[in-house]
Amino acid sequence: MAESSELRPLIELVDVKKGFGPVSVLKGVALKAYPGKVTALVGDNGAGKSTLIKGLAGVQPYDEGQIIFDGEPVTLHTPRDASALGIEVVYQDLALADNLDIVQNMFLGREETELLTFDEGRMEREASETLRSLSVRTVKSVRQKVSSLSGGQRQTVAIARSVLKKARLVILDEPTAALGVAQTEQVLNLVRRLAEQGVAVIIISHNLADVFEVADYISVLYLGQMVAEVETAKTTRDDVVGYITGAKTQARGAAA
Amino acid sequence: MSVTHTPETPEPGTPAATLDTTAIAATDSDLIGSGQEGGIVDQARAYLSRLRGGEMGALPAIAGFIVLVVLFSFLSPFFFTERNFANLLTQAASLVMLGMALTFVILLGEIDLSAGVTAGVTMAVFVVLSDPGGAHLNWIIAFLIALASGLAIGTFIGFFRSRIGIPSFVVTLGLFLGLQGAQLIIIGPGGLYRIQEPAVLAIQNNNMPVWMGWVMLLIILAISFATSMVDRTRRTRAGVPNRTIALMWVRLGVIAVLGAVVIFALSQNRGTAFLAVTGVPIVVPITLVILWIGTFVLDRTKYGRWLYAIGGNEEAARRAGIKVIGIRWIAFVVCSGLAVISGLFAASQVGSVDAAFGRNDVLNGVAAAVVGGVSLFGGRGRLMHAAVGALVISVITNGLGLLNLPSGVNLLVTGGVLILAASVDALSRVRGTKAVEHPTGPFNVFAIVGFVLSFVTAIGGIVLGAIAVFQIREHGGRGRGLAIWAVAIGIIELLIALVIAVTAVLRAQG
């Protein structure tokens, strides 16, 4: 990625609000994510992380607030809006079709055709190259059925799918929650690799060890408010725990 | 050729880079495998490991078909004759079509219990419109109207399933009853219309000239060769490995030999010395064309891929931007449309349509699909499987018919086969979702012994196989496939024994 664009966030949320009836879940939240950087979104259960993400995915639009994408104000009312901008969400329940193989899953909904029929060769090559560009080594064949893959490999396919879609912002909702040590490591490497390719990554995680390993920035939500946005290098685990539990607060925007 | 991301062009969002051939050569070794590499031996091995992984496809059905053919050949002198072989094909044709029709919705994990009565009611429309004593329309126009009513029924089902959200089981059960009423009203109580149009009767009762059968085989081979070559060319162009070409020749060879045997058998005179009957029944090429088109759509077009995706994981399909509602809706329409054609085949064969026409067919259609290897849970199976399954069901009906058994036996056996096939389906599904790719640990002893024993004693195979399945579920280990086979073989043997016993008893009584 060009150096100049690193200064400017790819996406910026300003004073975003969302309520369900009388309950206000997001009470004026700000968030930034930078191209080539991993931003971790942390916060206790019910803090509003998923709600924040659903707004970005266009699944559940915000009530109020501004979304600035690549410097321009945008609206995200449907998943299609998000997709058109290059925003991809990798949900925790991976959304892969078990009965299809890796290539078929990676291209699902955007198959390459020629004369109305599939160009399987081309899809296979692009899938293979995408996985390789992410340094994936554990997949033996791209024609394996997804049902035969391990949890980490599935996560890998789901993430590679977003790369193939030329996503500019990839949001991962708890990508390591169900994984063992080795597979977690694999997926975190993949997340780094994704960022190296210039993608802006937002990762939700409850695991602070993961967060400190992979993230460049950490944003902490507490009861629907963004209580801290810090650079990982300039903070400690104890501080972040403090923000999450509400024991500690930070002046707004100090790290941004 | 274009690629998305290579290590040289790591930025997403940049237009697809162009690689020259040297770059392709340089990155080739870097590609992840695709299971297409290696010679015929490797491919055979890969195939075997897929079988062990539970992807058995139509193999059990084909095995069952062969076993049944051998069995009935022993039991009845009339079974293994050219005439009966032609009979079998024409008897099976309508079931093959119904099985293929249902496959479209079963692939989605849905069901259409009204497919049989759809065939019935639309054929009622057809006979009333085309009968010389009735509207006496040109038969083609009458058929198009019947087809349109079928498509309307499919649209109706699709609407209630997709838009209103009623389970297809319920919607089509309602139609199953309602359409029978409609059929009764159209035909009139106790009414029966004879099919008089020669063109319609010809579908099942006339044959192509012998030479046309051979031309048909050549066309099949040519199409198979051409599609293989197109695939290979595209893969080569993309720089990914092709399966060894020997495999293609083997496949073509198998088609050629099997086709030649069938067509040769059908070119023998199966009539009398005075009135020769030879050639492939006309219904066969019609069925093959529809089978080919359907398979083409399912395997090679977006519609087909999305159908499988929805059957596998509806939520995944939706998130991938697939319009689930539309795809599902169309599947119901296709199912009903093919059901109409199945009805036409049946009408041509039976020669008449009455108020009960088609009423009992749908479960046989479901059985055909499931026995052939189409998963009731959706997402797995092919049209070809339904066709093979229909042949199995038809062979049972045909063979038991020749043995002069009470028709109750036929229903009992067909029902048993359906439950058996559905059990194999359910068991292999558990395996597919739970088990890891390569189960480790020692081979389960009960599985091996049970498998061997299943060939000698049915009960032994079933009991040991079942023990092994539960042990493996609890404690892991390999041999699950063998254990399932042991159970399956045991059950099949029991069924066969049952048939033989019943036959013997009935023979003894006179």
Ligand SMILES: Nc1ncnc2c1ncn2[C@@H]1O[C@H](COP(=O)(O)OP(=O)(O)OP(=O)(O)O)[C@@H](O)[C@H]1O
């Ligand atoms: N559709 C909804 N209707 C009403 N309340 C909702 C809805 N969705 C979320 N909430 C509420 O909003 C709050 C934030 O939920 P959210 O799922 O965003 O939390 P989270 O930070 O993702 O939590 P977790 O870490 O447990 O996933 C919760 O109190 C939840 O009950």
Ligand SMILES: [Mg+2]
């Ligand atoms: Mg959440």
